[in-house]
Amino acid sequence: MGLKTKAEYIESLREMNPVVYMFGEKITNVVDNPRIRAGIESTASTYEVAELDEFRDLVITHSPLIDEPVNRFCLPPESIEDLVARVKLNRKLGSWVGTCHQRCTGLDCLSTLSIVTYDVDQKHGTSYNKNFVNFLKYMQKNDLTANAGVTDVKGDRSLGPKAQADEDMYVRVVEKRDDGIVVRGAKVHQTGSLSSHEIIVLPTRAMKPEDKDYAVAFAIPSDAPGLIHVVGRSSLDTRELDGCDTGNMRYSKYCPTLIFNDVFVPWDRVFLCGESEFAVDMVIKFSSFHRQSHGGCKAGKIDCMVGTALTLMDYNGTSKAGHHKQKVIDMIHRAETLYGCCLASSYEGNEQPSGTYFIDTVLANASKIHEGKEMAEATRLMIDVCGGFVADLPSDKDFENPEIGGMLKKYLKAKEGIPVENRIKMFRLAEKLAMESADTISDIHGGGSPEAHRVTIFRESDTKSKIKRAKRLAGIED
Ligand SMILES: Cc1cc2nc3c(=O)[nH]c(=O)nc-3n(C[C@H](O)[C@H](O)[C@H](O)COP(=O)(O)OP(=O)(O)OC[C@H]3O[C@@H](n4cnc5c(N)ncnc54)[C@H](O)[C@@H]3O)c2cc1C
Structure with a gap:
């Protein structure tokens, strides 16, 4: 509990057991795979710099929610100063890693949910904001990283979710149970999904009332049963596997395709389910x-x-x-x-x-x-x-x-x-x-x-x- 060091962050990923494929093979040791590790190192820098004088004041901030110091990547902005600090921190980190550090997407999801779950509850009397606040506390107390599961595969771009020939072209709810929902579909270009403890899913587009099964937002661990990461190619990716000619000696980026093969999400981790008019927000x-x-x-x-x-x-x-x-x-x-x-x-x-x-x-x-x-x-x-x-x-x-x-x-x-x-x-x-x-x-x-x-x-x-x-x-x- 509390702020993690870089080493603790890496160890915390080691404790996870995601299902991963890369270049035709199943990968069991994600953290020590040189290709994926170079991406993990980028995100690890957001933990590492928290201990450096040059960065500390920008990275470490205070969460009124848990009344403890937190990494800024776990804090939805609570002032203009927080909004400004996001930009300053991203610039410093961008020049530190020379590629994508990958942790901003999770904060962007947390910030979005912090606003929209409240608005949905006001209109519908739901309790999504309570779910979100509990999830945020968990993220902050454990200094976790999340990725953004936003982009659906989308099938025929001229058609909405419900009108697709294959109804799984946008992530959707296939079953509602007493204890939660079951979701199916795929999110693509998932920057840093294996550097993340949590996957936060948001709708990718505006939805109509008939698309209500697709108007869904939730969070699941990156090793949730039924979730499959398929690491995509990137130019220069074999350099890391070859162990030479990488150019950037430490950092890199990878973007898996993420398949949700009937994944269970408990109700307390659901942040939108059917309120289609809020997908656009x-x-x-x-x-x-x-x-x-x-x-x-x-x-x-x-x-x-x-x-x-x-x-x-x-x-x-x-x-x-x-x-x-x-x-x-x-x-x-x-x-x-x-x-x-x-x-x-x-x-x-x-x-x-x-x-x-x-x-x-x-x-x-x-x-x-x-x-x-x-x-x-x-x-x-x-x-x-x-x-x-x-x-x-x-x-x-x-x-x-x-x-x-x-x-x-x-x-x-x-x-x-x-x-x-x-x-x-x-x-x-x-x-x-x-x-x-x-x-x-x-x-x-x-x-x-x-x-x-x-x-x-x-x-x-x-x-x-x-x-x-x-x-x-x-x-x-x-
Ligand atoms: C390196 C990288 C990292 C990314 N990281 C993430 C991530 O971490 N999480 C995440 O969720 N997403 C991520 N994305 C996804 C990104 O948001 C999408 O690539 C982007 O939204 C475009 O979607 P698409 O790739 O499906 O292309 P398309 O939506 O197919 O767009 C291709 C072209 O078609 C046009 N087009 C599409 N539909 C229509 C239409 N109906 N009418 C007219 N024109 C249309 C578009 O304007 C565009 O010109 C990442 C993408 C990249 C390349």
């Missing part, structure tokens, strides 16, 4: 929180790219090249505008009826659209500055080969005084930053497709007041 709240989280950590990732570009400029002898400096400036301003937009969405946040704070949705979604385009531009600029070896550097095994290693090191040396090994390491990091598909593609689709961001911006913007302003200037009276 859950989606908007979650995706907006998550888009705000992205702006922080992706700004941190650009910080790593800037550091990589500047170091290779030094190693290559181009530090004084004017166009390289300009390109680094262009990378920095992209990180800062992304960060600034997320900070603004926090400062413009407001208190919800439950007492939890919510960000400004339009600003959070604007930052995500910005991220989708500008991360790609920052990556392009980094590759331009670093050079072609971001693409095709020989393996460390070739550098160690007694027959060719010496020749390779001779020809890959650049500026005098810089060990060739350092130049090789930096190129490898640039490759990882640019080409880790499990991370780079989340810049575009993470937290919803770019069109979803646009739709949310239009729906949530006060367009009426903009029309009024324009008509006033033109001298038109309604």
Whole structure:
């Protein structure tokens, strides 16, 4: 009980027994599998930094609910300061791991449930908020990590859940029992599901009354009976299995497909069941929180790219090249505008009826659209500055080969005084930053497709007041 150290976090995962498949094989030792472990290490950093002076004040906060110190990733925001701290922490962690630390999604789910379960209870007289608060206490007291089970497989995108040819295309309730519900379906792109103690499931879209069996939210342990994790491919993933050429020496990201093969959920872990009109609130709240989280950590990732570009400029002898400096400036301003937009969405946040704070949705979604385009531009600029070896550097095994290693090191040396090994390491990091598909593609689709961001911006913007302003200037009276 209480805050966990990194070692305690890893041990707590060791005590779990999830059903996992990867690359065609069943994996029994998840924690020591090098591919999955590199992802677990990313999440472990959220525990590790809690003990570092540089991070402690940002990570450790106080929970009025349990009246104890908690990790910020277990605290739904209770003030504007909390909203701001989320962004600052995500930026610092993004630049610490250079990939996705994976723990923000669970907080985004907790924050959403903290708001919406209260609203559902007000309308329907249900007791979802009580269930949620008890679950939150459990998360906080044990310093647990949760992932976000939001994205359904969705089948034919032109049809709603109930209209699908196969009725399991969205996670649904297949049985209601006295002691709980049984759910079936699949959630995809499940960032860090095996780094998580808990899987929190929310609806992925607005639902109609006929979709009520699909309007379901709940939490289950990541090793619940019937739950199957299938770890997806990511470019560069065999590097971790090979034990070399990983680029990022410690951290990585993986996203399993999660199959719910008739999983039992006790009633006290159910947070929505049939109140279909609230599915849309859950989606908007979650995706907006998550888009705000992205702006922080992706700004941190650009910080790593800037550091990589500047170091290779030094190693290559181009530090004084004017166009390289300009390109680094262009990378920095992209990180800062992304960060600034997320900070603004926090400062413009407001208190919800439950007492939890919510960000400004339009600003959070604007930052995500910005991220989708500008991360790609920052990556392009980094590759331009670093050079072609971001693409095709020989393996460390070739550098160690007694027959060719010496020749390779001779020809890959650049500026005098810089060990060739350092130049090789930096190129490898640039490759990882640019080409880790499990991370780079989340810049575009993470937290919803770019069109979803646009739709949310239009729906949530006060367009009426903009029309009024324009008509006033033109001298038109309604
Ligand atoms: C690296 C990564 C990590 C992720 N992590 C998580 C996670 O931890 N948890 C989680 O729940 N999800 C996660 N996601 C999922 C992410 O939210 C989805 O990928 C995103 O919502 C898009 O859904 P999709 O992949 O099914 O694509 P689709 O929804 O099929 O979208 C593909 C394209 O079709 C368009 N489209 C889809 N439906 C329609 C329609 N009806 N009309 C018009 N156009 C349409 C979209 O706008 C888009 O352009 C992650 C995704 C990635 C790539």
